[in-house]
Structure formats: C-alpha cells, structure tokens
Amino acid sequence: MKQFFYTLTTLTSHWRRRPGQFAALFVGLAVATALWSGVAALNDQARRSYDRAAGALGLGGSPSLVAASGGFFAQDAFIALRRAGWKVSPILEGTIRLGDKSYRLLGVEPLTLPKISSNKMPEGDDLNDFLGPPGRALIAPQTLRALGLTEGATPTISEADRLPPLAIARDLAPGMVVVDIGAAQRLLHRPGRLSRLLLAEEPTADAPTLESVIGETLRRVEADEAPELAKLTESFHLNLTAFGLLAYVVGLFIAHASFGLAFEQRLPIIRTLRAIGASLRALSLALVAELTLLALLAGAAGMAGGYLIAAALLPNMAASLEGLYGAELDGALGLAPSWWLSGIGMALIGAAIAAASGLVKTLRLPVLAIAQPFAWREAQRHWLYRQAALAVLALMGAAAALLFGEGMEAGFASMAGLLLGAALALPLPLAAMLRLGERRARGPLAKWFFADALQQLPGLSLALMALLLALSTNIGVGSMVEGFRRTFTQWLDERLVAEIYFEAASDKDAQRITAWLSHREDVAAVLPLCKAKTAIRSTPGSSWPVEIVGAPPHETFSAHFPLLEAHADAWNSIARGDSALISEQHARRLRLALGSTLEIPTPTGDWRVEIVGIYPDYGAAKGQLRVDHDALSSRWPDARRLDYMLRARSETAPEIMLALQAEFGAGVARIIDQAALKQRSTDIFERTFAVTAALDALTLVVSAIALFASLTTLAAARVPQLAPLWAAGVSRRSLALLELARVTLFAGATALVSVPLGLALAYDLVAIVNVRAFGWRLPFHIFPSQWLEVFALALLTAALAALLPIRRLARIAPASLLAVFANER
C-alpha cells in the first residue's frame, strides 16, 4: 500500500512540473466528454418527450386497431369487439387550439384502458372526477404553466366548447390534453366516432377473428409501429449523435497525444522507480489509478460542460423539432442517472483508449531497456507504415459500407471510415512533402528546418489529424448547409405564391368565411385545401403514414408549384382525379417513379392513382401526396377542410387579413401572410442547422486546443534540439520565426488535404446521408470561398496555438539553453 501510494505520488508529481501537459490532457478528455454528453443529453431529452407522447397512459406499449383506410370509425366496432370477447379500449385523438397553439387532445376510456406500469390513469375518487360530470382535462404541469392557467380552469377551445376543469397529471407528455372519451367526442365534434382501439390483451385462441366480427374495416398496428415521432425524428438524432461522436473522437486525439508525450517524458521517472524497487504491479496499479482519477475528474468537468452545451442548444433543437415534426420537447433539461453513468463511462473509456498504447508499452519494456530512450523510438519507428496500413483498412471499411450497407447508418459508417482513414494517412503526404523539401533545400538552416520538421511529425501528427477532421467536417457540413440554404430559399419562393394563408376554426366557420370572401372585390381567388391521413403499405406488414392534400386546379399551382420531374400534362391529369403528385422523400421510401400507380386506402375503398409528378418537400419529414381537391373530398367524407390560400394583390393583403380577423375573430384559427410564412420557415431551417453549426464550431475549437496542447508540450522537449543552433549563432528570434514557419507549414498542408476530404464528406452527406435520412437529395454545390475561409482558419488556429510556445522560446533565458550543455552526460 505504501509502495503504491508513493509510486502514485511520484508519478503524479510530474504534472506539477508540467501543468500545461496536464491541462491538455484534462481539457482533451473533458471536451470529449462534454461534447458527447451534451449531445446525449439533447437526444435523451427528445427521446423522453417522444416516449411520453407515445407512452402517455401506456398507449404506446399496446398494439392497436385502426381504420384500414385511415381516419375515424364508428364506435359500434368497439362494442362489437368487446361483445365478441376482444379486450379493446377506445381512443379518439384530435387537435384543439388553446390560445394560439395547437394541442393534442386524447380521449380515453379509463375502465377498459390497458393496465400498464406507465399507466397514469386516475383511480378512486380521481376516477370519478375524471368521468364527471364535469370531468377533468389532464395536462402536464409544464403545459399548464405555459398556458398561464391553474388547475380547475376551463379554457375555451372554440366558440361553443370549453375544456373540462384542468387537472395536473405528472409524466404526461407536454402539449397533450387527456379527457374522457365522451368529452373528446363532444369537443372534437365526432359523436360516436373513434380513431383507435387499443388491444389490452391478445384475444384467446377460441375468440372469433377480427374479420368475422367487424369485417375489413379495421387493421391491426403493432405496438412498435406506433411511435411515429421516434421514427420520423430518428434521422435527426442520428445526425446529432454522429456529431457527438466526431467531437468525442477529436477530443480523444488530444488526450491521446498528451498521454503519449507524458509517457515518454516520464520514462526516466519510471526507470528510476523500478531501479529503486517499485514493483511492476505497484507501478501498473499506480498508472491505472492515476488514469482513473484523471478520467473521473475530467469526466465530471466534461459533464458540467455537456450540460451547459445541451442547455444552450435545447431551445434551438426544441424549436426545430417542433417546426419540422410537430414534436413537443420539454423545455427544462432533465438529467437521467443513465446519462451520468454513460458520460463518466465515456470519459473512462476515452482515457483508457487514449492511454492504452503508452501504458502497455511502458509496462512491457524491461527495466534496462527503459533506460535507453532509443528503444521507445525504436518501437515508434514503424508507425508511419502502421498508420498507412490502418488508413487503408479504414478506407476499405468506408468503401464496403458504401457498397454493401443500407440505410443512414451505413452512410455514417462510410463517413466515419473515410474521415478516420484520411486522418491516419495524413502523415504520409506530410512526410513526403518534408522529404522533398529537405532534398531541395540549399542552405544548412533550410536543410535543418525540414529535417527537424520531419522529426517532429510523430509528435504533432495526432494534433494535425484532429485539425484535419475538424477542417474537413467544417468544409463538408458547410457545403451541405449552404447548399441546402440556397435550395431551400429558392424552393420557398416558388412554393409560397399565395398572399395569405389561413385556417378556419371549424367547418362552420370555414363556410361563413368563404362566403364572406367571395363578395370581396380585392380577393382574386380562394383556394381551399383539404387534408387526410392514411398509411400506404410499402412492404408486406409495414406501412408509412402519409398526408394527402387536395387542392383545386388553379394557376397558382400549375404555374408555380415547384416540381422535380413531371409529365407534360400533369396538372390536367390531376384535375381529372386519377393522378397524384408525390413528395420526393415518399417516392424514395416507396420506390415510386413517374408513371407508377399507387393504391391509396380511403374510407370509401382503395383509390388507384398514377404518379404524374414528383416534388421536393423540404418542409416536412412525413410523406405527402397531392391530388385534386374534389377527388379527395369525395373519397374522404371526414377530411379536414379548414386550410385556405388566398390570392390577392400583395398591397391589399394586410387589409384583407385585418378585415378577416375583425369579422370572424376566433373563427379564424390562424392567419399568416406570405412574408411571415417564409420568415417562419427560414427560422425553422436556421434553428435546425444552428445545432449543427454550433457543434461544428466547437469541434474546430477543440482541434485548436489539440494543436495548442501538442505544441506546448513539444516546446519544452525542443529546447535541447534548438540549443546547438543557438550556440552556433542563430538568434532566438530567428529560431522562433522558424518554429512559426514550421507550424504554419504543417497547418497549411493539413488544410490543403482537408479540402478534397471535406468535399468527399459533403458529397456523402448530400447524396447518401441526407437521402437516407430525410428522403431528399440536394444539388451538390461547391463553395471555393469557403475553402479559403477554412484555409485562413487553419492558419489562424495554428498561429494562435503556436503563439504562446513560440513567445516563450523567443524569450527563453540563455541559462535554460546552457543547461542543456551543463547537464549533458
């Protein structure tokens, strides 16, 4: 124990003398943990919200029966199934408006609701209160707070309807209101209608089949098919996770670099300790203990940083998730114990990975060999070849993932392989460049410059690799985001042509408003949209939710609506009612092309349509079909008919909007003009990529830290190399300038390599990951000005990182240089 303790304190005394090295190590690990755990906290938060939304009252865990054609069905099916022995529970879902926001209204029947552990259904007296009269509207505490209401309030949701008294239900998803099924039917104006039956128990073997009880009207949906949000947002989170991992890897590069140096510098200490009787066991224990301690400290700091990152990014992420997918996130960051464990775990794993090779080497070298530093170098001599071999492996992995893999995961895997391979291969071109320089160099100082740089390459290569990763990610993601922004803006311009968009509060309001609008001179056209939801079978057993939008034939669409490809008379065939446009992402998902036919399940039977056009739909992750208004209306008696587009001269638009609101008040649920709608869409877009951009910038900062750390630690080790030059008459100023030149050379060369790598990355993102994640393919743009930016950034980063060590060198006391000779033995 004494032996262990003094071995440990002797080893750790090294850090006191090299606080910079310690800082680099600490920061590397902490930053890796911070970025990783920040992203993990964001993902956790989102996932918890989805689970709560889906698992509210345990609904997500049960399989359910839904209308085969989508939409609602008669309550009789519920009674018929119960009387036949099927343990089903009725659900009616819909949307209500409170203030200026939409909420999901969920009607449940508490007596038949499946009893699941997550089932937070009221019991006892609360059950009687819930059933009413007057009943209760259960709501999450934060939603209640957001509404500025208190328990017992009965807010108005339309002219005639008020919610039952609000009551808090913890663990309910935000943005959701739960009422009794009867209340839901009344509030949603769907008497006797249901949207879903939960299957509380599997039917017994001798129970009659579903078909024999209710025919073909209902279709079974398995439990895991249900959490739509999780499925839709999966790609978004995979994106985030990939970024988190990338940052983590960059952080590890720093930690690895500092650990390597630390081990090398501590070899004499270890040798001395061994010589005076510290056993191998005590030494290994001490090294591992030191590592663990460090990982725990840095991990804790990293977790704190991760929390800050997550807290800072959460509002953006919440906004973009809501904008893109309608997913509500809880605004307050909640931290699960599993998050802490995984964060500290990642720090420990990171430290172990970063230190493993140094540790093993140190412990396996015999005592006397440690005494000869060249043995260490000897072991390092083949690293270039080994790096190259690993690089080839990584690149082959990337190619394999690209060729044989499917899905977005494979896209990311290929990206990871590409990045890793390129990073590992980086020293090769750098070494070649330096050898060439050495051969070409004339003066002795120039020759020394290249030779010395070559010698420094192993020590700096890890930091340079980190820089390469950060720079190419910057270029890759930058190209993607910029390309997307252009495409998106152009698409918005083409797509949003109507001057005013509004939504009526109810069917009755809609009729009154359109009647009123038809008398107005300044309104050129009122274009009603109707919407329905269904699910289109893709492969047997699996289906994709799809929204169907019906629009009337009008110049607004035929002349402006942006299409990727279409038949010549697409709009005419749509007006005939037997054709449809399909969104790009849905076409990809279902592998449909122009001319394909599609069976759309509708309440009035299957509807066969031909695909006559494919359009980009960057605004939504869900699949969409566009058909003729009347064709959709006739097949979907239940379709939503509340959305309208108004054509008018743009100067009169504000006046019309004011008049509408003055005339109909709450009858107009939402109204927005073209400019505001564009602004909002752009906002959502910016917020989506704000998260990406923030992580991107953080990664760059991390790599600057890596470079700084490596240079600082190398600077001390470089004094003996520089002393002879100084003795030979090269001034400290010149030496400092040479150092700066070398760092700039390294960074510049790395930046050069990062351009093709970044472009490859951008291509991978645009052509593979995005297509698989969002279902759309963006045009691949190249932005040379970005490259210049990145190049300048690299040089700046390097110069900044080099500044402190070089300043120190320029001012180094001659005594330190002399000491090299004095201590030479």
Next chain:
Amino acid sequence: MNAETPRALLLALALLSTAPARAAGFAGLGDEAQGFAEPQPGHTLVFPRDHGAHPEFRIEWWYLTANLTDETGKAYGAQWTLFRHARAPHGGEGWDSPQAFVAHAAVTTDALHLFAETRARGGVGQAGVTAAPFRAFIDNWSFSATEPNLSGGTISAIAPRFRYTLALTAEEPLALHGEAGFSRKSESGQASYYYSQPFFSVEGALAIDGAERKVKGRAWMDHEWSSRPLSADQKGWDWFSLHLDSGGELMLFRLRSDKTLPFLSGSFITADGATRMLTRDDIFLEPLEQGLVAGRLLPLRWRVRVASLHLDIETKPLNSQSFMGVGIGYFEGPISFAGAQSGVGYLEMTGY
C-alpha cells in the same frame, strides 16, 4: 337488517380500486346516498320487472355461485358476478351515463382457483341488464333466464384460462329476504332490496386450460340493490350460502365492526320455498383454523351453529386459496360441511 349488503362493496371496491380518501366505511359503502333512491319498507317487488337494473339506486349486483361435480365425481366451484355502480342517480346518455359495471368470474377445483375481471361503462352497450326477458351481460359474459323465477336460462363466462356455460333450472319460487324483500340493515336506517333463487339445478360444460368436462350441481343466485348499505364502522364480513343435503337452504353472515360486536343475521329457506329470518342470538359462527391466503391470515374452517334449527356443522374449503386477487382482494370459494347436516355451499370473506 341486512346481511347480504356486504357484497355490494365489491362493486365499489373494484371501481374505486384504491382506498378512497373521502369514503366512509368499507370501500365507500357508508357514503351519504345524496340524491339516490332509498329502499322503503312496505314496497312490493314486482317480477320480472325487478330482475332488471335500478339505476336510481347507487349500487346493485347479480351474483351466482355454483357447486358442481363432473362425471368422475370431482368437485368444482363456479362464480359469476355483475356489479353496477352509479356516480349519480340521473344522468346523460351514451358516454355521459353515470352507470358503470364490473364483473368477476371464477372457477375453483381442489388444486386451482382461476378468476377474471372486466369493467365497462354503462350507456354505450358494452354492458347492461334487462328485466323481461332477463338478461345481464358484459363483454362476452352473460346471464339470462326465461321464467319469472329465473329458471330456464344460461350463464356463461369466458376468460383466458377458463370458460363455462351452465343451464339453470328451478321449480321453487324466489326467496325474498327480510320484510318481503326489504332488508333492514341497522337502526339508523340502512337497508337494501334483496332476493335470492337458492334452488337452481345446474348442468353444463366447464373448460380449464382447454380441457372441457360436463358438470352438474346446485347454484345460488342473489340480486340486491341499495344506495347506502353499510354503516361507517363496518370493515368486513363473512358470508355463507349453504345447500343442505336435506333440501333446505341456509344463508348466514357476520358483519365485523371496529367499534361494536359483530352483527349476525341470516335466512333459512325450507325445501318447499318458505323463508324464515334468523336473528343474531340464534347464530353462532366460530373460526376453527386460520391459514395464510394471498399473504393474509383468514379463517378457513368454521363451526356453524343455528340453535333454532338444531344445526351444528363444520365447514372446510374445497381450495383454501380461493382468493379473488382483484383491486381489493377477497375470498370467494366453494365449501363442504358435515355434522348434524351435510352439504355444500360458498363462503365469502372480505376485509381481512
């Protein structure tokens, strides 16, 4: 005075399956019956009309217990119960109906006790009771009869591990408890309407885990309704229905109070259908042996004496673990007895 009232608890138990904070007495059965109808003395029960539901009363139940044997002589028990509970005496239609139903079904052998529960809202057709012809149903469980004395019908229940369909016949008339079916419960006015058909002969099929056997035997049916059947201090009860081999039928119960001595009451129905009320000084119920059932200590064997009938018997359960593990659990199982008289019956114990 009414003995049978305790059974009403079960409805409330099942519906209000956690102990209600504001309820008085056991499972809220001592609550004020605001706005609900109260049983009145001198009221005449009219059949078949009164076989149906009485929604203006807060609670009501239809209850059948059967002692059965198969062709090899092996003994079985079967239970079928439908409880009705109203949140309000009057109310809307459809989902707004204040009526709710809970049903329990069980089968018992010497080695097994299987039970099931199902719940339903009134007003939408998932459960209900009609008087003529008599039919009580919930999901795919039902109880029907063609005759005014409830003869000529079937009762059936289907659960994941068991199912039964039994035909019920009875020659004898219904037995009205208390004063022509008005059953007083205490000096403070609690009472219920209560009648039985204790004379059912049963024949039918019973399947456990897919294995079906023909069974026959005797069954006892109860129908009772009230609005405030228990006093606030009554915490549980022990209830017996006994088919004497001599042809008579006996119902006895003990209401346990945490304040006063237990309250004892019962009815004796002769083989030709004449009913006689039994008073507390006539009845002696004495637990002989306790046993652990579902984690609680329950009396399993009893000595039962009725002085006026010269009856002195000892009961033992067919299966000591006949426990209904629903919201608030209770014991409900077939028993046999021997002594001055022998026969079979059912024992229900709650509040332990």
Next chain:
Amino acid sequence: MSVISAPARDAAVEGALLRVTGLSKSYLGPQGPLPVLRGVDLTLGAGESLALMGESGSGKSTLLHLVAGLDHADGGAIHIDDAEVTKLDDEGRAALRRKTLGVVFQQFNLVPSLTVGDNLSLQARLAGRYDRDWRDALAERLGLSALLDRYPEQLSGGQQQRVAVGRALAPRPRLLLADEPTGNLDEATGDAVLNLLLELSATAGAAVLMVTHSARLAARLDRRATLAGGRLAP
C-alpha cells in the same frame, strides 16, 4: 596455506552477504551473441567494500545490473543473503531492491518533479522504512540540509549525486551498488562524494560494490577485483 585459507574462505562464503557463482551473460549483437560475462565468481561479506575495475566494455555495469536484478543472467547464480536473485520473480526482485539494496548509478537520475527532500526519502518510503531522523542525519552529513526544498535541476552535479547516495542509503540497505558514482564529477567533488559514500555505508553497516576506473579511488575500498575476458580476477 591452503589448509588455512580454505576454511577461512569457506567461512567467508558462508557468512557472505553476496555470493555470485559462475555468472554468465551475453548480449545479442548484430553479429550474433556477444558474451560479456563468462562465469564470474564473487563473494562479499556484510559491511565489506569491493572496487570493481576493468576496461570500458568489460561488463562491469552488466554485472551490477544482474546483481540488482535489473536484468536476467544466462547462467550461474547470485545469492544475496539467502535469496537466489536469478530465481526471484519481478515482485521478489523489486522487494530486494527496495529493502536490501541501494543503487547509485551514473545514469540513474533523480526524479525531477520531486524535491530534494522527497527524492531522499523516496526509496525508504517505498520500502516502508522511512525514518525521519535517519534521513535528516543523512542530509546533514551530505550537506543537503539547506537544499531540501529545491528541485534536482537547481543543484550542481555533485549535489545531485549526493542526493542519489542519500536516497540509496535512506532505507538502510545491506548492500550498496554504485556504478561510477563520481564519473561525472571533478576530482575534488568526486573524492568528497566518495568519502561520504564510504563513511555513511560504514555507519549504516552496508556493504559496498562499486565500479570505478580510478585506481586511486579503488585503493580506498577493502578489496579490489578486475573484470577481464568475462571473468573476475582478484
């Protein structure tokens, strides 16, 4: 003579602190194995001091490393007290170095990140034998009392080597191994350090096995032996 000397030698062998018998060692050179030691025999009694001499490359350091258990011999045996060094595992040899041996090697430096005081105490602490008074006495005798809070790089070469001597003696070892401890010092400093080394070893009761090139220094030890051709000649 042989009659007298034989038992005397046997007695010496039996009471010997260090017994090296038939020790051989070769290194793998570029042109195949290069034998350095070819059967070295050596005994050293408790408290005795021996100067090991020989040409550069004759294998003096190699012999010392083997005795310290820092390297593996090819053949022969090394006994220190009753322990057979060549048969000990790493743990055993480390314990031997901690508790029984003190080493002062030319290239085995101090720990640069520990103060002089901590360097002095290090081995004693590792051995679990730290004795503050003894350490202070050593520091006093070595002239280091005023330098205890300094770091090694702030000391002169002679001072550093004195710290190394103190460190080796602090756990009261039974055998001090020194490999040209004064090789890097000027003559006056070297003599001073050597004086201290011999004097303090005597105080501590430690035997000394010291490599030196200097006949003048060697003369000050009890015995002398020369390595040549892989063997030890008295």
